[in-house]
Amino acid sequence: MIDSINRMAAMTARYYYLLRSSWLRLAELIFWPAMQMLVWGFLYTYLYDSKSSMASTGGILLGAVLLWDVLFRGQLGFSFTFLEEIWSRNVANLMMSPLHPAELAASLMAMSLLRLLIGTLPVTLLAFVLFGFNIYGLGFPLLGFFINLVLTGWAIGLVVSGMIIRQGLGAESLAYSVMILVLPLCCVYYPVWVLPLWLQPAAWSLTPTYVFEGMRAILMNGVFRADLMVECFALNLAYLTLAFTTFMLLLRSARHKGVLLTMGE
């Protein structure tokens, strides 16, 4: 157990060394969420100042932007950290070391969390200072939303990393694009009832839908939907287990295919 923790700590240190080696990498973590917040924040200001009937939804919009970023950056942080190993042709070194795949996954999760906090915490302050929107006003449920979105990001990151191991850098674009695939269905900016009836079951099969519906329930009606939170958490545990199994199967397949030694070339 102690050996295992030491190996995870070693990998986390490896990613920390990488992050601190370039201030540009650090700046980039904040840059994209900050730009997104500015665009949506100014739209919110416009709606508010023009006395538009949409003005009351401005806070929901900014809350959705911030929480979507938690999901998006959580997945990206996981997948990109893994991609660093491919780009640096280090995969065989790691696979030949005593590091277990589960330990690698755990260290990628730790790094994803760190990157996420670096990227989103300053942006939440930005939203408050520039636009007067306080995401922390969501109270204790915010922590639940955050945990659920991070778990979803990790589950998707595990599958994407497995695909990259199996297919090589040809699958690299999945890291950028896979989240866009779920964006329309997980109802970030609109409620589930907007979707056609036949699409709604698909939306409810995605964990972020529960989070964004829960967020709207608090901001619009002041009601905390504990049922949504519990269902989301249970679904996330199932997805995370499924994703790790998929990751292991794809890794095994890569060993059969013989691609680990030449990965990154």
Added chain:
Amino acid sequence: MNSIATFFSGTDQARASASTLPAPAQSPATIEAATPAIAVETLCKKYGTHWAVDEVNFIVPKGWTVGLLGGNGAGKTTTIAMIMGLVVPTAGRAMVLGHDMATERHKVLKRMNFESPYVALPARLTVRENLTVFGRLYGVPNVKQKIEELIEEFELGDIIDRYTGRLSAGQKTRVAVAKALINDPDVLVLDEPTASLDPDRADWVRSRLQAYQRRKGATIVMSSHNMLEVEQLCDFVVIMSRGRVVALGTCRELTEQFQCKNLDEVFIKLARGA
């Protein structure tokens, strides 16, 4: 020099060697001592319709250095990858220190290490950071002290705090070999260890590997295209062609068998289908 009689090739011989292994009733320590460092048994790997490795057998006793030779596409790298457990065989098995590398590799990885010019250390980490990470991954008890020893042995003092990606090819190889020795491995797998080095540096690296092997009594398996290197380092040579073992023996035995002046000539003769 170890006797050729302990070295087997071919299915029947592999079976014969298996019969010399200790009975299960013996204590783990006795079994460990008698187990060969590496046993490659009827090893096969098929990619699509192509057999990259086709019924390869050999045993490497503990403390030996064995060279795996062959032209491009001979199956050396695939064989090495199966010995390391990075590739799962289609048939047969590769055993390291008594463990099947397809299914039990995590029991033995702590006692192994490898170096290959086709694999790199993270470029954006300094040499010290890379060695620290791998030292901790391998569970080295006092990583800082071990790194200091490696700095001295591999003359890394000038480059230890430089980014690995900014080093010359020769410096990178020195760092990669230092990384390969960070856990004092019992089994060291080297894929063309001096491929990108000038003759002087290549000789320097060889002398370090030789010194390590003698000090530790480690088992080394290496592939190389440098026959001089193989003659200098290896107790035994396995020559492969089209996925099969076509010759094996000590350098002297091979030159005598093929009536050549040196291993270079043996290699060329075999490559041209003699």
